[in-house]
Amino acid sequence: xxxxxxxxxxxxxxxxxxxxxxxxxxxxxxxxxxxxxxxxxxxxxxxxxxxxxxxxxxxxxxxxxxxxxxxxxxxxxxxxxxxxxxxxxxxxxxxxxxxxxxxxxxxxxxxxxxxxxxxxxxxxxxxxxxxxxxxxxxxxxxxxxxxxxxxxxxxxxxxxxxxxxxxxxxxxxxxxxxxxxxxxxxxxxxxxxxxxxxxxxxxxxxxxxxxxx
Numbered sequence: 001x002x003x004x005x006x007x008x009x010x011x012x013x014x015x016x017x018x019x020x021x022x023x024x025x026x027x028x029x030x031x032x033x034x035x036x037x038x039x040x041x042x043x044x045x046x047x048x049x050x051x052x053x054x055x056x057x058x059x060x061x062x063x064x065x066x067x068x069x070x071x072x073x074x075x076x077x078x079x080x081x082x083x084x085x086x087x088x089x090x091x092x093x094x095x096x097x098x099x100x101x102x103x104x105x106x107x108x109x110x111x112x113x114x115x116x117x118x119x120x121x122x123x124x125x126x127x128x129x130x131x132x133x134x135x136x137x138x139x140x141x142x143x144x145x146x147x148x149x150x151x152x153x154x155x156x157x158x159x160x161x162x163x164x165x166x167x168x169x170x171x172x173x174x175x176x177x178x179x180x181x182x183x184x185x186x187x188x189x190x191x192x193x194x195x196x197x198x199x200x201x202x203x204x205x206x207x208x209x210x211x212x213x
Contacts, residue, residue, distance in 0.1 A: 019054045019211060022061040022068070024076040024102070028083030032076065033060075034107050038183035039075055042203040045183075050140050050204050052211070064088040068095050073210040077105045077180050082113035089120045096121075096170040101210035104173040105180040108153050114173065118163065127161040127173060136160070136172060139208040141201040148198040151178035151189065168213065172206055179203055 023039060025032050039058045046052045061068045064087050068074060074095075084092065096102060104114060115127065130136065132146035137160075147160035158177035162169045181189050182199020191199075 019052055020059065020071050021054055021073045021075055021207070022059045022071045024068075024074045025060050025062045026076065026078075026082055026084065027063075027088070028081035028113065030078035030080040030082050030110065030113065031107075032078050034078050035105075035180045035184050037185045037188065038077070038180040041185065042183045042200060042207070045200045046204045046207050050208055052207065054207075064091050066091075068092075068100070069098070071100070073101045073103065073207065075103050075105070075180075077107045077110075079107050079109040080113070082110060082117050084117045084120055089117075093121050097165055100170075101213070102171045103206050103210070104171065105178060106173070106175050107178055107180065111175060118171070122163060122165065125163050125165065127163060127171075130160045130162045130169075130172070134162075134169075136162075136169065136205060136209045137202075139205040141205050143202060143205070147174055147177055147179075148195075148202055149177050150182040150191070150195055150199045153178065169209075172209075 021039065021043065023032065040056065043054045043056060043058070047054055061071060061074060063084065068091065106114070118127070132144060137143040137146055147158045149158040153176055156176040159175045161173040161175060163171040179199050179202055182191055182196050183203055186196060
C-alpha cells in the first residue's frame with residue numbers, strides 16, 4: 001500500500017509540467033511503429049491550434065520501462081498481436097493509476113489482443129463505450145455525435161471506448177475509425193481535407209483532456 005500511495009508523487013515529479021507524448025512499444029509481434037507520420041502531424045496541429053508545447057520529435061517508450069512515468073500521455077497503435085509480460089502489465093497499471101493516460105488507436109486487427117491484454121492489467125474493468133456527452137468530446141472542439149468516422153474497415157460504426165478507474169478515464173480506445181490514419185501525411189491515405197481535420201481535432205481533444213485530467 002505504501003508503494004501505491006507514493007506513485008502519484010513519483011509521477012508528478014518525473015513529469016514536472018512536461019507536455020511530451022511517447023509512442024508505446026509493446027511485444028507480441030504487432031507493428032507498434034505503424035503510421036509514423038501520424039503523431040508528429042497531430043503534435044504540430046495541437047501546438048498550433050490549442051496552445052500546447054509538445055516536443056515535435058516523437059519519442060518511443062517501452063511498456064516495461066520506468067521512463068514511461070516521464071510522459072503524461074502515451075499513444076499505442078498497430079495492426080496485430082499485442083502481448084504484455086507480467087512485469088510490463090504491472091508497470092503499465094502503475095503508470096495509469098498514478099496519473100498516466102493511454103490513447104489506443106486500432107489500426108485494424110488489434111481489438112481481440114487489446115481486450116485480452118488489458119484484462120491482465122485491470123481484471124475487474126471492462127471497456128465501455130463513452131457517450132457523446134463526455135468531456136473528451138467537448139474540449140476545444142465539439143463532437144456532439146461522439147467519435148468521428150475516419151477510415152473504413154468493416155462497415156461498422158466508429159466507437160470510442162474507455163477504461164475507467166475510480167471514476168477517472170485512464171485509457172481511450174478508438175475502434176472502427178482509425179483516427180491515426182487521419183493524422184498521417186495527406187498523400188498516404190488521400191483522405192479529404194474535412195476528414196483529416198475531424199481526425200486532427202478529435203486527436204487534439206484527446207490530448208487536451210489527457211493533460212487536464
